[in-house]
Amino acid sequence: MLTTISRLKPCPAPGEGVHTWIYYAACRLVDAGWSNEQAEPEIELLMTRDPYPREIIDALQSARGERSRPGPRWSLVNRAAISKISSSGPTLVELVSHSPVPIQFVEQSRTEMFIDLLFPGNPWLCIGKASNQFSTAKREAWRGHLHGRSLIVPSPMSAQKGRTKQGKPSYHSESNTGPRRFLVVEFDRGTLDQQAALLWHLALFAPSLALVVFSGSKSAHGWFFCEGQGEDKVKRFFDYAVSLGADSKTWSRSQFVRMPDGKRADGKASDALKSAGIDNVPSGRQPVLYFNSAVIQ
Structure with a gap:
């Protein structure tokens, strides 16, 4: 072996x-x-x-041939466009300063506040400590526990359990994920300053950027509010994001993304934020870098 x-x-x-x-x-x-x-x-x-x-x-x-249904075909990466946009957009520090809701890097997590605003009411939410440690429960059942979680499905679930593509019952499956509420765009290439510029460009292209979350490692996740939008329109926007280097994995409605202001399962620290000019972030934190509650309906 x-x-x-x-x-x-x-x-x-x-x-x-x-x-x-x-x-x-x-x-x-x-x-x-x-x-x-x-x-x-x-x-x-x-x-x-x-x-x-x-x-x-x-x-x-x-x-092993256990996943036979192909996913969408996405546009090729346009490196010239990436270079032009990333060299002219705001830096990460500037993106933070543009946040309509002031960003504070404090010891106490504000995950509960963000989740209340992102998912009002008491919907089913699928949340995990790690990709193999997760459950689905009503929002109120999660209250007080979210600061220590790492992952969340960015749309409410339609039921507590569904069935995987292999037919097994699960708290986390495409079949029990509800209609898309947020489309998450993640860039994992380039510096955080370059990623900030690309997310800002997309926010100007489609003014629905609600949230930017740092993964705790080296990437930024942009949450775009899209509830009620036609799937074709959302797909065209995401295809453009992929052409700018976004990872296509987050197109799946059930894909886990980083919990806003949550904690990485491995608890490890990253120097990426410090290199971008942001300090005093608690170790292992997945801090929110930008928040615009006005675009959430």
């Missing part, structure tokens, strides 16, 4: 095809007789960025 690992081609740099490489590695290890339990941690060790929730296990399932 070690020989198989040593023969894998190196994982490319973030933004240069990591997701495709994961599928390549999954196919090689599956062909070599590795189980999912053996392969998943080894693939993660070789990656040049943190994996998204279920990214590796989904690739392993695809390699």
Whole structure:
């Protein structure tokens, strides 16, 4: 088995095809007789960025032919447009200063406040400490517990449980995810200043940017309010975002994204914010960098 690992081609740099490489590695290890339990941690060790929730296990399932329905085809990355936009937009510090709701980096998490504003009422919410530790419960049942959670589905769930594509009952599946409320756009390539410029450009293109969350590692997640919008219109916007380097993984309605002002499951700190000029963020925090409650209806 070690020989198989040593023969894998190196994982490319973030933004240069990591997701495709994961599928390549999954196919090689599956062909070599590795189980999912053996392969998943080894693939993660070789990656040049943190994996998204279920990214590796989904690739392993695809390699075994367990996920046959293809996803949408997205536009190719337009590197010239990325360069032009990222060099002329606001820096991360400037993005924070543009936030209609003042941003404060304090010790006490404000996750409960953000979730109340993002998901008013008492909807079903699917929330996890990690991609394999999650549950779905009413918003009020989560109250007081969100500050220690890492992941959330950015749309309310339609029921507490659904069925996975393999037919297994689960708190987290496409079948029990309700209509899309927020479309999350994540950039994991370039500096945080470049990512801020791209998100700001998209916000001017579609003025519905409600939230920007730092992953706790090296990427920024932009939450765009889209409830009630036609799926074709939302898909065209997301396709444009993908052409600017956004990761297509977050198109899935059930895809986990980072909990606003939550805590990374591994608790590790990152120097990315400090390098962008933002200090005093508690270790392991996934801080909110921008918040505009006015666009949420």
